[in-house]
Amino acid sequence: MFNRQTLLVVVAAVAAGLGLWAAQVFMSPTPPGRTAPAPAALPAVDPARLKAVRLFPAPRQVPAFSLDQSDGTPLEPGELQGRWTIVFLGFTHCPDVCPTTLTDLSRAQAEWEHLPEGRRPQVLFVSVDPERDTPAKTGEYARYFHAGTLAATAAEPALEDFATSLGMVYMKVPVDGGDYTMDHSSALVVLDAQGRQVGLIRPPFVPADIAADLALLAEVAP
Template identity: 90%
Template sequence: MFNRQTLLILVAAIAAGLGLWAAQVVMSPGTAPSPAAPAAALPAVDPDRLKAVRLFPAPRTVPAFALQQSDDTPLEPAELLGRWTVVFLGFTHCPDVCPTTLTDLSRAQAQWDHLPEGRRPRVLFVSVDPERDTPAKTGEYARYFHADTLAATAPEPALENFATSLGLVYMKVPLEGGDYTMDHSSALVVLDAQGRQVGLIRPPFVPADIAADLALLAEVAP
């Protein structure tokens, strides 16, 4: 007749046996868990070949957005498909960073002129000061630096949603006398031909490096 100690030992042995059986079932080739889905592919470019662009480990989907272009047509994700795009946030009253950055980008753009139009990277300038920058004014300002630069802006909260989706920030900063300026991210966001965020370019900017990196990426993943 089993005493209490014998019964406990038997129960423990059964539990151990069941645990071993379950482990064997889980680990057997026929019942192995399905592997996680692979991350979406990035361009097959050796990062060491890129001097300006820092690629992310995996592409990041950009949520739906709706900006207003300088010709009053909407700028939506579909508009950015098919070509690589460099996105820069700024504003027309910017005293230094914006004109300097757009000048650097215009020098990179000049080095893409020989590329076929369908593979030529482009620059998108987005004003974060819709209170003073109409779409038309934003476009006029951007095209002063390079005629091919896309330009857009949007009322809030659409503008903030777009910036936040790219990991960029901006804020209104009051000045003496009732005026204000805008603080904003200085990094450039790189979108691939599928409209996904795939990398960043951080200052200081070297136009030749930006031009070479984007031309290479557009060639490998047009």
Template identity: 60%
Template sequence: MFNRTFGYILVAALAAGLGLLAAYHLLGRDDVPSAPALQTVTLLPQPRELPPFNLRQSDGTPLVPGELAGHWTLVFLGFTFCPDVCPTTLAELAQAQKQWEALPESTRPRVLFVSVDPERDDPRKAGEYAHAFHPDTLAATGDVPALEKFATSVGFVFMKVPGKGFEQNPQDYSVDHSANIAVLDPQGRLAGLIRPPFQPAAIADDLARLTAQDRAP
């Protein structure tokens, strides 16, 4: 999915957006003091506030920072025409979501799918696509500047890549995008990252542990 130029952009974005995480690894400190033992989530040394953003959810309501408060949230970028990475990832996340269904809705971890293909994916279409994997999945999109701002804030990038027939057919294109999953804490801050390959059982267990830790006295 990635071309060389996109790879360079991705490296630069990750270096800027997740520099603290990289430094933590270089120091050999993959565990954060007082955090529960996690299998697949890598936590930042300190959660990072996200700058203001404004996307549109599948039900037509705005997706602003306050909407993500109160729950641990997994954020994944993609698009509905994605042939492989997106459907595979959403299917894996749906497996984790099924394991959270017994948790109280008020604290249950959430999954947010953000389409980075606003030309072909309006909010309703993004929602229909995401809900086909699990009905609890949130979905949103926005115009390209808003999407770029949001993606950068969680250390991700995306780029439109014209296909061979793009000149004759403007719809012949793909979208290269980061394949990681961002982890937001209940305050809506960037708290960590999950890298592929994804392990649904481990993701489910890690988020349940993080949620239980927040509820502990």
């Protein structure tokens, strides 16, 4: 049976895998006679100006996915293009981390309200507990914190595939009384306006720093 120690092992394995992937991509020599591909472009922002966002060395394409939005329509990659997006995995029965994080994000969202809609960053909340969280319930929960938050979930294995593609993990953990909770990655994933994963925001979260960083990135690479 899985427990929190098991989750830590899984997280470590995922981190190691990402490290190996990065080493293969960025450190492997180019085969003789073949031209090295040009690195994908990142926003022309000095990392020293970013307080919350940690950019990757190069963008990562997110594989095709289809989640179920709270309004009954599918959420597919094309709908996350055109605006910068912060993705947060959680669940509505979460006792502390999820409501605290969504509150922090709502404060950042409030600071973006003056930006033009086409350049305004957005937040996507994805429930990792589809057994209890319907798309509608997920949306109601997310909009309690901010009306503009996108919300979605999905049945397995589509949900796990989506989370794994972002380097995130989650796990069902039994608790006393026959109930269960969900352990999940607490970092926030940053997608650029092309829908590529370009960085992470790790706790502790400072709403003002998140707001400033995303506004800057959206201005430089709208």
